[in-house]
Structure formats: C-alpha cells, structure tokens
Amino acid sequence: MELSKINRVFFVGIGGIGMSALARYFAKRGQVVCGYDKTRTKLTETLEQEGILITYLDEASSLPCAFLDNHDDTLVVYTPAIPKDSKILNHFINKSFALKKRSEVLGIISKGMFCIAVAGTHGKTTTSSIVAHILKDTGYDCTAFLGGITSNYNSNVLFGKNNVVVVEADEYDRSFLTLHPDVAVVTSMDADHLDIYGDKSHLEESFRLFAGQLKAEGVLYAHEGLPLDKSISYAASSTATAKAENLRVEGSKFVFDYTDGTQSIKDISLMLPGKHNVENTTVAIAIALQLGIDANKVKQAVANFKGVKRRFEYIVNNGNQIYIDDYAHHPEELRACFDAVRQLYPDKKLTVIFQPHLFTRTRDFADEFAKVLSTADELMLLEIYPARELPLEGINAQFLLDKITLADKKICGKDFVVQHVKDTKPELILTVGAGDIDTIIEPLKNTLNNA
Incomplete structure (x- = not known):
C-alpha cells in the first residue's frame, strides 16, 4: 500500500x-x-x-x-x-x-527514508527520544515515532522537513523485522516476552535478524557485551568503542565525558539520572557525530533534554518530599531505576509502589523481581496488571510477595496507597510499573502537595 x-x-x-x-x-x-x-x-x-x-x-x-x-x-x-x-x-x-500491524505501517513510512531504528528489551524509548531531540535541537531535523511522550515536545511523534526518520523498533511479536534501517541500535537483549519467544535464545535470534535488516552501508551500534557481530560497541566502560568516561554526580545531574577514539566531548551535563541513561545518551551522541553534527551543538542539546514522561519523571520535589514515577516493568529496568535513586538520594528511606505487568512476566521473572524489590526500604505491591492476558492459576501478587525478603512489605489497593502516603508522609516515593499505576500519580501528587 x-x-x-x-x-x-x-x-x-x-x-x-x-x-x-x-x-x-x-x-x-x-x-x-x-x-x-x-x-x-x-x-x-x-x-x-x-x-x-x-x-x-x-x-x-x-x-x-x-x-x-x-x-x-x-x-x-x-x-x-x-x-x-x-x-x-x-x-x-x-x-x-x-x-x-503498527510495525508494518512504520515499515511503509520509513521505506525510502534515512531510517534510524532503536531496539532493545529496555532503553529504546529514552534512547530514540534522545536521538530525535539532538537532531531537532541542533537543526539537523527529523521525523520521529517514539514510545513515550517527550517532555521537550509533549508528544510521541515529531514532524521533520528532511528525509530522516527515527523509530522505536519493538521486539514484541518480532515487529521490528519490518524495518530496514540505515542506522540501528540495540540497547539490550535481556530475556522478555517469553510468552512469544519461549526462551531467551529465540529472542536473541530475533535481534540478530533485526541487525541483519540493515541496509548495505548501514551502521549497527550495540551495547557492549551483546552478542551481535559487526557492531560498534558503546557503554560507560573503558573497553567500548563509543564510551562515557569520568562519570560523576554534580547536584542533581549526571556529568560525563564522551570519546570514540576520533572525537571527544568534555563535561556533558545530563538531566536524566543513572548510568543506564548516560549509556543511552552515549550512543545518541555517537549517531549525531556520525551524521556530522557539530560536537558543541550536540553537547548543548543533551544538556537541555528534559526526558520522557514516566521515565524517571519527578512528580513532586519540594524539599521535604520527593516523588518519582517510572515505567520500569522488567527486573533489569527496576534495578537500573533503583540504582539511580540510591545514587542521588543515598540517605533517604525509599518507599516503592510497584504494579507487576502481565501474569507471564511475573511468573517467568519472579525470583529476579523479588531480589530487586527486596532492596527497597518499604514496598507496597499492587495486584498484577493483566493487559492482554487471562489469569494464570497461582500467579498473583501474593505469589510474588512471598518471595520478597523485605520485612516492610504489603499488598494493597490504590486507595490504600494514597491514604497510606497521606498518613505516613514518606520522604522518597517511587511508583513503578507499565499498567494503570499511572492513575494514582495525580492523587499522590495532590496528597503530597497538600500535606
């Protein structure tokens, strides 16, 4: 068509x-x-x-x-x-x-365009949004289809006047195999969507097929350590090709240096916290420099990138209480989110409100979820959000809670969460999940602001 x-x-x-x-x-x-x-x-x-x-x-x-x-x-x-x-x-x-399917339409739209496709079991929304923002902010321009609402543009689609398109390439249902990118990024290949793939080996094979979709002169970037041939590695590591170095926290921002052996940028300031977001930004910088964008313009664009809604989004930060919301719904995403919170606020008690997403994901990664959630100081666990799935016998919030070693833990509904926050006034709150947990963001925000 x-x-x-x-x-x-x-x-x-x-x-x-x-x-x-x-x-x-x-x-x-x-x-x-x-x-x-x-x-x-x-x-x-x-x-x-x-x-x-x-x-x-x-x-x-x-x-x-x-x-x-x-x-x-x-x-x-x-x-x-x-x-x-x-x-x-x-x-x-x-x-x-x-x-x-949505992915087929993305394939039709991007056909004949210079396509930058970002794939990965996590990190793809933030990474594709940073890439698109750098291209927009520096005047290079692009059209972009993103998996989140970017705070700079308050939209998940950007319209450009040139022939460049940035797309978030979704691995679910092997959707990304409709794309034929000029530049491809793979941020991660952790086991996920096992209801579709069966096991991790089939998921990895799908990513290799995606990498094989590159156009003849295409360039593939992959996070260091991923088993993808002919890729340029990136990471906050001394052994990657495109790397973030001298990583430190200054105030509420992460600051780092970029180098790829050819070009370097010093003292890059990033509003997004966490090593994982520094790495997401590193590959975005590598792509921008590959396209010939001036390094100083790239540095300025990164500094004014405000992030993506529901990706480590500050809802309340009034000096007395901090409330952050994040879309994390995979154990690795939770771990990265928790690490970023602890780096910024090492002395504050962390209250986590988590809504598991999908019965199959909860079943498949229960031990991994339990290990990460046990590192919180207080946990309020909501029931599993089913999305497209029917219930699985024995797989529920109690099944997960029983595996969590944290003492201060409970299963509760959304109304209880809001009332509990009102009564106890936690100093550091984190809501995480990909279901409808976002419906309690405004009530929690109002409760904290009116405390």
Missing part, C-alpha cells in the same frame, strides 16, 4: 503509545483518522481534542459510516494486543479491509 493513496485510516487500539503516534502522523498529513480503544485515557482524550474521533464500544455499529464498508483508499491499523475476538477487528477482517 502506498502512502499517497491512503485517504482514511482507522486504528484498532488507538490508545497505545505507538499507535497514537501513527494516528497523529496521518492526521497531520490530512487523512481522515478515527479509532477504537477499550478505555478512555488522558492520551485518547488528547487525541480527541486534536480532532480524532474515537469510539470506546467494541461494536461494528459504533463505527463511523466511512468505515462500515471497504474502500481502496482505506487503511486499518491494529495492534497485536487487541483480542482476536474483538468485534470491530473482525468487522474489518470479514469486510476484507487492508489491515496492517
């Missing part, structure tokens, strides 16, 4: 972060854009305010007239997270509409 021939687009699962970026892209192009999602959220409300019609009823009768019958100029985009028995999805299947 050619972009120029598409006049109408319907998104089944429009509220997803990646889907909403594509919806905004097509709306900006002037196409008629509509969509369905199960629940109304802040993101879907924003899309509606931007003129996109959304239904929350999974019935074909709720569709706009333009999407009741098939037309050659109509595209339907769906996410694999949508249940196969969705009535709206099956309406489009039965009527023989042109159906594409």
Whole structure:
C-alpha cells in the first residue's frame, strides 16, 4: 500500500503509545483518522481534542459510516494486543479491509527514508527520544515515532522537513523485522516476552535478524557485551568503542565525558539520572557525530533534554518530599531505576509502589523481581496488571510477595496507597510499573502537595 493513496485510516487500539503516534502522523498529513480503544485515557482524550474521533464500544455499529464498508483508499491499523475476538477487528477482517500491524505501517513510512531504528528489551524509548531531540535541537531535523511522550515536545511523534526518520523498533511479536534501517541500535537483549519467544535464545535470534535488516552501508551500534557481530560497541566502560568516561554526580545531574577514539566531548551535563541513561545518551551522541553534527551543538542539546514522561519523571520535589514515577516493568529496568535513586538520594528511606505487568512476566521473572524489590526500604505491591492476558492459576501478587525478603512489605489497593502516603508522609516515593499505576500519580501528587 502506498502512502499517497491512503485517504482514511482507522486504528484498532488507538490508545497505545505507538499507535497514537501513527494516528497523529496521518492526521497531520490530512487523512481522515478515527479509532477504537477499550478505555478512555488522558492520551485518547488528547487525541480527541486534536480532532480524532474515537469510539470506546467494541461494536461494528459504533463505527463511523466511512468505515462500515471497504474502500481502496482505506487503511486499518491494529495492534497485536487487541483480542482476536474483538468485534470491530473482525468487522474489518470479514469486510476484507487492508489491515496492517503498527510495525508494518512504520515499515511503509520509513521505506525510502534515512531510517534510524532503536531496539532493545529496555532503553529504546529514552534512547530514540534522545536521538530525535539532538537532531531537532541542533537543526539537523527529523521525523520521529517514539514510545513515550517527550517532555521537550509533549508528544510521541515529531514532524521533520528532511528525509530522516527515527523509530522505536519493538521486539514484541518480532515487529521490528519490518524495518530496514540505515542506522540501528540495540540497547539490550535481556530475556522478555517469553510468552512469544519461549526462551531467551529465540529472542536473541530475533535481534540478530533485526541487525541483519540493515541496509548495505548501514551502521549497527550495540551495547557492549551483546552478542551481535559487526557492531560498534558503546557503554560507560573503558573497553567500548563509543564510551562515557569520568562519570560523576554534580547536584542533581549526571556529568560525563564522551570519546570514540576520533572525537571527544568534555563535561556533558545530563538531566536524566543513572548510568543506564548516560549509556543511552552515549550512543545518541555517537549517531549525531556520525551524521556530522557539530560536537558543541550536540553537547548543548543533551544538556537541555528534559526526558520522557514516566521515565524517571519527578512528580513532586519540594524539599521535604520527593516523588518519582517510572515505567520500569522488567527486573533489569527496576534495578537500573533503583540504582539511580540510591545514587542521588543515598540517605533517604525509599518507599516503592510497584504494579507487576502481565501474569507471564511475573511468573517467568519472579525470583529476579523479588531480589530487586527486596532492596527497597518499604514496598507496597499492587495486584498484577493483566493487559492482554487471562489469569494464570497461582500467579498473583501474593505469589510474588512471598518471595520478597523485605520485612516492610504489603499488598494493597490504590486507595490504600494514597491514604497510606497521606498518613505516613514518606520522604522518597517511587511508583513503578507499565499498567494503570499511572492513575494514582495525580492523587499522590495532590496528597503530597497538600500535606
């Protein structure tokens, strides 16, 4: 399907972060854009305010007239997270509409463009956002499809006037194999999505296939230690090719030097905390310098990058209390997040509110989750957010809690969390998870600000 021939687009699962970026892209192009999602959220409300019609009823009768019958100029985009028995999805299947996964559409859009694709089981949203920001801020420019809302632009899609596109390449369901990048990044290959891959070896093979999708003259960057051939390594390590050195904390910022053996940048200031974010920034700098962007402009762009919503986002920081929210939902992400908190606030009691995401992920990584969560000072554990999954017998919050060695631990609901925070006034709070834990951010913020 050619972009120029598409006049109408319907998104089944429009509220997803990646889907909403594509919806905004097509709306900006002037196409008629509509969509369905199960629940109304802040993101879907924003899309509606931007003129996109959304239904929350999974019935074909709720569709706009333009999407009741098939037309050659109509595209339907769906996410694999949508249940196969969705009535709206099956309406489009039965009527023989042109159906594409989000990843396939990204492949169509990026075809013929200079594509920078960032993949990894974690770190890809922040890394792709830093890359896109550097290209924008320095005047190099780009279009970008991101997996989070960037704080600098308050959006998950950026529009450029050149032929460069930055995309977050998703490994779920092997989606990233629709891309053929000029520059590829692999941030991590930790075991995840084992409900799809079965075991880590199949996941790693998928990443190798992604690396093999590079164009003939393409460049592959991989975090040091990853088993990918013909890649340029990066890390906060003396043995990587592109490396961060002299890493230190100054005030609330991380400061480091960059070198790749050819170019160096001293005293780079980064608002995002943690060694993992320094490494994410390191590869973004390497790409920018590869594109010929001036080193001083790169340094300035990094310094004013404000981060991504729900990625170590300060919600409250009033001197008495600090509240940080993060999307971490994998043991390695939790570990990196906890390490960053401890580096910044080593003397404060850490209260963690965690919502596990998916029954299968909780089952597969229960011991790893327990080990990391046991390093908190106080833990409030919410029930597992099921997302696309049905319950698994014996896999619940209690199953995880029993493995956690921390003494001050409890399972609780969201209302209890808010009341407990109001009563105890913790000095350092961290909410983590990828489900609907974000619904307690505002109540917690109001509670702390009114304390």
